[in-house]
Amino acid sequence: MKAKASAGSAAPAREKRTPSELWADGFGRVGTRAAQVLLIIIVAAVSVFALMQIKLLVIPVLIALILAAAIGPFVNLLRRRGLPGGLATGVAFVALLLVLAGVFTVIYFSVRNQWAELAAQASSGLDELEQFLRTGPIPVEQAQLEQARESIVQFATSSQVRSGAITGLSVVTEFLAGAALMVVILFFFLKDGAKIWNFLLRPFTGQREAKLRRVGRRTLEVLGGYVRGTAIVALVDTVAIGAALLILQVPLAFPLAIIVFIGAFIPLVGATVAGILAALVALVANGPVVALIVVAVVIAVNQLEGDLLQPVVMGKSLQLHALVILMALTAGTILAGIIGAVLSVPLAAVAWAIVQVWTAEDPGLEDMNPDLPPANSQPV
Incomplete structure (x- = not known):
């Protein structure tokens, strides 16, 4: 009995871990990141809600x-x-x-x-x-x-x-x-x-001020290039589809062509929806044969736009994946309807350009601002 008692007393007592040690292990690091993500989501949701008011x-x-x-x-x-x-x-x-x-x-x-x-x-x-x-x-x-x-x-x-x-x-x-x-x-x-x-920019100085000035320049470059490039593409779509509607004697050809022009400012879906509207008008007014011709013209113009016009005209103004564009369109439409769909894609492009500038990954960063850190360096 005494031997057993002495053996039990010799066993090391369980050490109590401090709160800092609890947060230092794997679960603690995951919990910290989860709390940070939740905090960012809450701040973003509150900001969006406040702006919508x-x-x-x-x-x-x-x-x-x-x-x-x-x-x-x-x-x-x-x-x-x-x-x-x-x-x-x-x-x-x-x-x-x-x-x-x-x-x-x-x-x-x-x-x-x-x-x-x-x-x-x-x-x-x-x-x-x-x-x-x-x-x-x-x-x-x-x-x-x-x-x-x-x-x-x-x-x-x-x-x-x-x-x-x-x-x-x-x-x-x-x-x-x-x-x-x-x-x-x-x-x-x-x-x-x-x-x-x-x-x-008056409250900022030094390197942070230089970065913010670069953010302003990139914002204007992205927004201006996006609007001008989209306007050129929309003009080509309008002329092609509008000419087809006039040749086929579809009623309301001018308004439908202008709707095509406006719809082109909503990427992926705008011009397609406008073309479907033109085909429906042609179906009601001119019959199924003319409607099928209008559909063929719309498909051909969309292919020309996606394969040739946008890569040449837009250039690097809109460096976003199609999935990102679709998600931005969905979020913008839910928050602000048609206006949100029009504004969401250029704003998403601006947000990505700002991230590139702030993390020193913008390819034109060193030429525009030699005082900023070189590309691929650690962000400040």
């Missing part, structure tokens, strides 16, 4: 920044030609407004002049569709068609649709207010953009 201000600022980056070189060209800064800004600003006003004017008059014809053709097309459903391979009874039509009429006259119309009026009001605010912000970005950026 003031989206009437945030969205005009972003649109104005993108437009200013796109037409900024034109303002600088006018200044180099001897025009004062204020006059050069005014000329570029008025030219941009005239272009936008011309686009909306063409859409309005084209729709107004051809709307009656399209409505009549749509009515006859629906009659043909109804006849096909009654006598097609899988015939539908007349009672079922009448019941579906009554359901559509009831929905169109319901209180839900009326409340949606009221919501639409508020959306129109917000759109007009945001457009007016964007115009004002755009003017000041063009006129005093450099002064505004210098003011924001």
Whole structure:
């Protein structure tokens, strides 16, 4: 018994681990990283939520920044030609407004002049569709068609649709207010953009200030290159598809071509959706043969755009994988609808350019800022 007791007392006692030692092992390091990731996600979610509460201000600022980056070189060209800064800004600003006003004017008059014809053709097309459903391979009874039509009429006259119309009026009001605010912000970005950026960089000095200045330059390069390159690609798409619609005598050819131009600013899906809309109009107005021709033209133009135009015109303005673009489009659409889909991809490209600058991985970093650390060095 005594021997056993002495043997038990001789066994080493279990040592207590301090909290710092608990966090130093494998599970502790995993827990630390998990806590950091959760904290970053919470901060990002709170920031996005806060920005969405003031989206009437945030969205005009972003649109104005993108437009200013796109037409900024034109303002600088006018200044180099001897025009004062204020006059050069005014000329570029008025030219941009005239272009936008011309686009909306063409859409309005084209729709107004051809709307009656399209409505009549749509009515006859629906009659043909109804006849096909009654006598097609899988015939539908007349009672079922009448019941579906009554359901559509009831929905169109319901209180839900009326409340949606009221919501639409508020959306129109917000759109007009945001457009007016964007115009004002755009003017000041063009006129005093450099002064505004210098003011924001006043708290920073040395290497950090140099990096931030490089971030500003890269942001303007990416946004400007993206908008100008996309505009060129969209113009080619518009001319090709619009010419095909005019040759095939599809109604609303001009508005549909402009929709193609606008849709091209939504990568991957915008131009395709606009082409499908044009094919549907052709199907209703001109029949299935013309619709198939329109589909073939849209597919050919999309192939030309993806294989030739974008690599040549866009260059390195949009160095993003297709999966990243798709994820950015999805997130932007969920957060801000169509405007979010348009803004998400250039903002994602800017974010990636900022990461490259901040980690000294931007290939043009040393030439633009010799004081910064060389590429592939440890970030500061």
